[in-house]
Amino acid sequence: xxxxxxxxxxxxxTINRWLNLVELKPGKxxxxxxxxxxxxxxxxxxxxxxxxxxxxxxxxxxVSRTAICNNLKRLKLTCKKNTPTKNETRKCALNLSRLSxx
Numbered sequence: 001x002x003x004x005x006x007x008x009x010x011x012x013x014t015i016n017r018w019l020n021l022v023e024l025k026p027g028k029x030x031x032x033x034x035x036x037x038x039x040x041x042x043x044x045x046x047x048x049x050x051x052x053x054x055x056x057x058x059x060x061x062x063v064s065r066t067a068i069c070n071n072l073k074r075l076k077l078t079c080k081k082n083t084p085t086k087n088e089t090r091k092c093a094l095n096l097s098r099l100s101x102x
Contacts, residue, residue: 037063037071046077 005012038061045057058065072078 037061037067039071039075042068042071043075046072046075 001012001015005015041061042057045052045060054065054068058068061068
């Protein structure tokens with residue numbers, strides 16, 4: 001242990017703590033929540049309410065906003081980005097012209 005402590009320039013107490021840990025495996029980095037988006041459900045939500053906000057869709061489908069955005073791209077849907085006014089958030093009105101062709 002002393003050689004390891006000197007080699008890695010850490011204290012022996014740190015090595016002892018690490019050895020006494022039950023599990024030494026590193027944790028999995030990244031998001032822990034569900035990452036799969038049901039494309040049919042997303043399509044149905046967008047068709048039912050095309051003026052939906054991305055966070056609303058994410059909450060309803062219980063996935064991240066990034067997952068919604070990535071899957072909207074996969075469905076070849078685009079967002080119409082309006083410049084927001086002072087107290088307004090940017091709304092994403094979805095262009096459904098491509099969705100009806102699929």
